[in-house]
Structures are given as structure tokens and as C-alpha cells.
Amino acid sequence: MKQLTVISGKGGTGKTTITAAFASLAENAVIADCDVDAADMHLILKPEILETMEFTGLKVAEIDESLCIKCGICRDACRFGSISCEITIDPYGCEGCGVCEYVCPEGAIRMVERKAGEAYNSTTRFGPMAHARLGMGEEASGKLVSVVRENAKKLAERYGKDLIIIDGPPGTGCSVIASITGVDMVLVVTEPSLSGIHDLERVVDVAGYFKIPAAVCINKYDINEENSQRIESYCRDNGIEVVGKLPYDDTPTKAMIEEKTVIEYSDGEFASMVRSLWENVKDGLLQHAQKRDGELPVVQRQ
Amino acid sequence: MKIAIASGKGGTGKTTVAVNLALSLENVQLFDCDVEEPNCHLFLGFDLEKVEDVNIPVPLVEKDKCDFCGKCSEFCQYHAIAVIPKDVLVFPALCHGCGGCTLVCPQEAISEENRSIGIIERNKDKTGGLVFYRGLLNIGEPMASPVIHALQKHIDENKAAIIDAPPGTACPVIASIGDMDYCILVTESTPFGFHDLKLAIDVVRILGIPFGVIINRSDIGDEKVEQYCLEEGIPVLMKIQNDRNIARLYSEGIPFVSRMPEWKERFVRMFEIIRSEINEEVMK
Numbered sequence: 001m002k003q004l005t006v007i008s009g010k011g012g013t014g015k016t017t018i019t020a021a022f023a024s025l026a027e028n029a030v031i032a033d034c035d036v037d038a039a040d041m042h043l044i045l046k047p048e049i050l051e052t053m054e055f056t057g058l059k060v061a062e063i064d065e066s067l068c069i070k071c072g073i074c075r076d077a078c079r080f081g082s083i084s085c086e087i088t089i090d091p092y093g094c095e096g097c098g099v100c101e102y103v104c105p106e107g108a109i110r111m112v113e114r115k116a117g118e119a120y121n122s123t124t125r126f127g128p129m130a131h132a133r134l135g136m137g138e139e140a141s142g143k144l145v146s147v148v149r150e151n152a153k154k155l156a157e158r159y160g161k162d163l164i165i166i167d168g169p170p171g172t173g174c175s176v177i178a179s180i181t182g183v184d185m186v187l188v189v190t191e192p193s194l195s196g197i198h199d200l201e202r203v204v205d206v207a208g209y210f211k212i213p214a215a216v217c218i219n220k221y222d223i224n225e226e227n228s229q230r231i232e233s234y235c236r237d238n239g240i241e242v243v244g245k246l247p248y249d250d251t252p253t254k255a256m257i258e259e260k261t262v263i264e265y266s267d268g269e270f271a272s273m274v275r276s277l278w279e280n281v282k283d284g285l286l287q288h289a290q291k292r293d294g295e296l297p298v299v300q301r302q
Numbered sequence: 303m304k305i306a307i308a309s310g311k312g313g314t315g316k317t318t319v320a321v322n323l324a325l326s327l328e329n330v331q332l333f334d335c336d337v338e339e340p341n342c343h344l345f346l347g348f349d350l351e352k353v354e355d356v357n358i359p360v361p362l363v364e365k366d367k368c369d370f371c372g373k374c375s376e377f378c379q380y381h382a383i384a385v386i387p388k389d390v391l392v393f394p395a396l397c398h399g400c401g402g403c404t405l406v407c408p409q410e411a412i413s414e415e416n417r418s419i420g421i422i423e424r425n426k427d428k429t430g431g432l433v434f435y436r437g438l439l440n441i442g443e444p445m446a447s448p449v450i451h452a453l454q455k456h457i458d459e460n461k462a463a464i465i466d467a468p469p470g471t472a473c474p475v476i477a478s479i480g481d482m483d484y485c486i487l488v489t490e491s492t493p494f495g496f497h498d499l500k501l502a503i504d505v506v507r508i509l510g511i512p513f514g515v516i517i518n519r520s521d522i523g524d525e526k527v528e529q530y531c532l533e534e535g536i537p538v539l540m541k542i543q544n545d546r547n548i549a550r551l552y553s554e555g556i557p558f559v560s561r562m563p564e565w566k567e568r569f570v571r572m573f574e575i576i577r578s579e580i581n582e583e584v585m586k
Contacts, residue, residue: 009339011312011469016494037472038310038501040494058379079359079400081451092476092509096379097400136505137476142444170312170469171338174444193553195317195341202339202441209442223546224553253522256493 001156002289003164003183004281005034007207009199011170013189014219017252017262018274019167020044023126024261025278029163031124032152033131034145034179036117037138041167044261047122047129055132055147057116057140058096061089067108074100074109092137116140119147121155128155142174149178163285172206180207184289186214187243187281192227200231204240213288215241217277220248243284244277246270303580304463306335306479308506309488310498312469315518315542316488318552320466321345322559324432326569331461334436335478336468337420337449344555348425348434356437356452357416358399358445363390367411374403374412395444420449422456433458450477462573471501479506483580485513486539491523499527503536512583514539514576537579539572 006019020041023031033041061074061082068087075083078100082093089100091114101109117134130152132144152164168179168186180186186207190200200216207214216235221228228245235242247270255265263271307320317334321342324332334342343350361374361383372385382397383390394417404412420439425432437453439446446468454477457463467478479485485506489499499515506513514537517527522544531538542548551558559565 008312010341011309012314037470037475038312038498040311040497043493043497077401077405079398092473092480095398095400097398097402098377098379099400099402099405102377102402102405134472136471136501136508137473139473141470141472171336171446171474172441173338173439173446173474175472176338177442177444191553194344194555195339195552198341198344199339205441223549227553250522253492257524259493 001153001162001164002285003166004285005166005168005180005183005186006189007168007176007180007186007203008170008189009172009203010190010196013191013196014252015189016040016167017256018189018217018277019165020261021263021274022165022278022281023124024263025275026163026165028161029127029165030152030156030159030161031126031129032148032164032166033129034148034166034175035169036132036134036144036148036175037141037169039131039133042131044256044259045124045126045129046259047120047124047131049120049122051121053119054115055117055119055144056113057138057143059098059111060091060094060096060114061100061109062112063087063089064108064110067106069106071105073103073105077103095139117144119144119151121151127161128159130155142178145175145178172202176203176206177210180212181210183212184292185285186212187217188214189217189219190231191220192218192224192231194227197227197231197234201234204238215243215281215284217244217246218242219246221245222247241284243280244273246273246277303577304457304465304482305484305486305576306465306467306482307486307488308467308475308479308502309469310471310502311489311495314488314490314495315516316469317341317345317466318518319486319488319516320464321557322565323569323573324464325557325559326566327462327573329431329461331433331435331458331463333453333457333463333465335450335453335465337437337439337446337453338468338474340436340438342434342466343436345557346425346434348427350423350436351426353422353424353435353456354452355418356420356422356449357418358397358448359401359414360394360397360399360417361392361403361412362415363392364411364413365390367409369409371408373406373408377402377406398445419443419445422453424456446474447477450474454481471505475505476509479511480509482511484576485511486516487513488516488518489527490519491517491521491525491527493523495523496527496530512579516540516542518542519544539575540568
């Protein structure tokens, strides 16, 4: 089974638009939306939820007011500053470590489970989909991403699918790391702005840190062609393939409003460019998966 | 007075608003709290200097003292320390630095050592009007919140502070906006923008932070965002139309108020409206 994650570093470069298009082009895939704290894929794919699973993240401290003597020992021990002077717990700051419960001389604090979100297994017009909804301000986004990926794997096994396409979150932190570990390739969708380039370089470094091969798609390349050339030469220098360049176009927004993928929306030029992007991504994915399985010698890139 | 710029969806224009607002005002501070992918500096051209490392205290086990009882790994909620028959393994990247293992060890075999997960930087030139700080999370590090907390310790409470927050609704967002007096939510007029705006509104409402909305690229999608704000009585602080010139300047790292000075006045007016709303909140 092969896995592809679409990431970007910078938000709003077109990850979800492109991943949704891939969903409509892939013939035998499971879709996983791992941008769990601002998930948008369901707005296009309109999944019908078949299973809902409760997700409990880290525990949270709770004070029994009738036992608390306001000694302040817990407040001093809390490394996260999540206990106030009045000895109340800030549930959004609490990281669930349990130190306060341990140090409380009165046994007034206990750690309680809290529902931190929901994970869903669904069906869409393009096949099975794993997705989730993280509760507001939750700590455990990386953990929920891992749950979604586990669910996607099970769906792939259940329905005999050989590919998982993962829509990743922006950034470089825990949920990005959880979205890319162990995948065969990441596709980084970038744009030719200084921010886009800066964030591309950082997220490529993150992929490199975890030894995951990367390919790049430059979206809205014609907004600043000079910067697009900079991205291409950066990719050349780092042995990264540019698998596609898409122009600035209003097709993605129009398609989004009609709740369609860009492929479904029109058969125009933009859609055909996304099709050839997908062909290149598939080729890259196959090569990297074969290298992983030892079928091809790993070529050292300059 | 602390104002955060947040969004839910990424790429809606948080950094654009934060930088252009900061450059339109006198004597302000700007904090880039998107420590996973900070971008403000690209528009400011400042030379930056490191102020400090952000450290997490992680366990250091003295194996001579350890009797492998396993209490530390039992206590650790993050699976950052594991005891196998004759050894203790520490996984520093998973450690939140709570200090629990040190506390529970009956042999006093565990002390702590600092591990750097990121840095705080500021602009070298301290003579200008704008004070700029940013946090930067090291590559491969999962936890952004400690860097954000360390960064916000540098806020001078006597001056206006503008905070560029990360996208999303998870813990780094709460770390960035939790302590703010006001929140500007930047969105765009598309279904994704609208959907994620509603998530961001849930967050600021639960935290009890007064807020308003800026609709960026206000003419590319549909009217739903504006209609919603009207129905909910949410102030629309500003609308920025889709302008290829602004997009071009953005791509080059040029803050658009420097080329389109008429926008400076609009940002100043918006700031005054926000200031009076914050004052009203204080009066309540």
C-alpha cells in the first residue's frame, strides 16, 4: 500500500483543492483529511459518515473545591502556568501531565478524561474517506492525525485499496509530523511568494529530517514568474522534482462554491493541467515506493 | 493593549494584515507567533538578533542510582520515558517538560537538562518605532506552544502589541490568542474561508475575546461571509478586494501600505475603532 501526503508549510496555497482533485482522479484510493483542526475536504467530497469514533486526548485536571485548602502547592508545581492564583484550572492550558494531582496534599485534584474530538469513517462518491474533527484548542492534534491515518489504513484493507491520499495541515509542528511519518512521498504545494518559498524550504527540511522524499507543485506560478524560477532552481539544487505548475485561475473558487472538484467542474485547461500533475505524482510515488521496497537502487542525488 | 490576528484557514492574509497594521501605527510592537512558519520578517527587512533559546527541561537519568522500578514511565502521560528490564530510555522529542518523572522517582535518580526546541529573535535596530519579535520552532520539533509562550513574555504591556497568530484552532492558536484584548479574524469570501471562520469564531467566543472580521479577497467568492457577519452582529472591520497589485507586492515581500499610502489611514481608523471597543469592554 502506498501513501502520499499533500503539505505546504504555508497555509492557503491550494492543498485541499489539489488533494480533492486527486481524489476524483485516483482509481483505487482512500482519502484521509489530516488537517484536523480546520478540515475543509468534506465541503467538496460531501462524505456520508458511516462510523463515528469518540476521541479522548490528554486528561485534564479537576479540583474538588470541597477538599481544596488553597495551599498553592499545585500552582507552584505546574510547569504550564495553568493553575491560577485563586487555584482554578485553565482547561485550555492544562497539558494533562498529572503533576498537580501527585503533589496535592489533600487529594483534591484528579485527572479526568475529556472528549477532544471525533474521528469518522465515511463513504464519498470517490471512495472511502477517513476524517476527524478536533475539539477547540485541543493539545492532541498529532494524536488525532495518527487515529485518522490508522482508520485510513483499515479502510484501505477493508475495501482493497492500494493508495492513501492524505491532505495535511499547514505548518511544521506536531500534526504535520504525524501526517508525514512513514509515507512514501510528500507533495509540497507552494506559491511564488517570498512567504511561500520560505515556508517551502522549512517544510522540505522537515520531510528531509524524517527521510521522506518530496516533490513540489508551484500553484499560481504566474503571479510572480521570477520567484517561480527561484523555486525551480531551489528544487533542482536539492534534487526535488517539480511535478507541476498551475496558473492563477478562478476555477478552484468556482468549483468550491459548487462543491465540486476542479476535475468535475470543467474539462478546461486548468483541469487538464491538474490531470498531468496527478500523472507525474503517481509516477514519482511509484518510483519512491519501489526504492523503499528495494526494487530499484536508491540513486544518491546531488 | 494586545490585538491578535488569527484566521482558522491558512493563507487568508493574517501576516499581510499584521504587518501592514503595525507599519501604519506609531510606537507599536509586532510579535510573529506563527513559530512553525513565521513570515513577518520577510516584509520588514530587519536584521534580527537572537534573544534566547527556548528550552524544555527533559529528564536525565543517573543509571547507577536507578533500580528500574518503572514509576517514571508509569507516570509519564507522553510516553517520553520507558523502562525496560535493565535500562531506561528517554525520548526527548515527546517530553513536555512537566517534571513529573523527577518528582515520582523514589531513588532520586532523575534530574533535568535543558533541550532547545526553538529560539526567540528581535530586530537589532532598537531606534526605530517598531519593536519586532519572532519565535522560530526548530525543524523536526513538534511542540510550538512553549516557543509561543516564551515569545509573549517579551510583550511590553504599556504599549500596543500586534500578534500574528498561526492558522487552525488547536493548541498553538490558544497559546497565541488566549491572553489577548481583541482578535481580528481574517477570512476570504470562499466556502473554505467561511467554514474555517466559523471554527475560529467558536474559539474566540469560548475564550471570551471580543473580535471583528476582515474579509480579504472579498470579491472572489460569494456573499455568505458578509451575510453571516451581518446576521450575527459581528463587525466587518475591513474589506480588501482581490487586487493583483497587492498580490504581486505580497509575493515580493513588500508591505502594500508602503506603496498604497491611502491604506495606512484605513488601518489607523480600524485600530481606533478597535481601541474604543476594548475601552468599552474594560468599562463593562
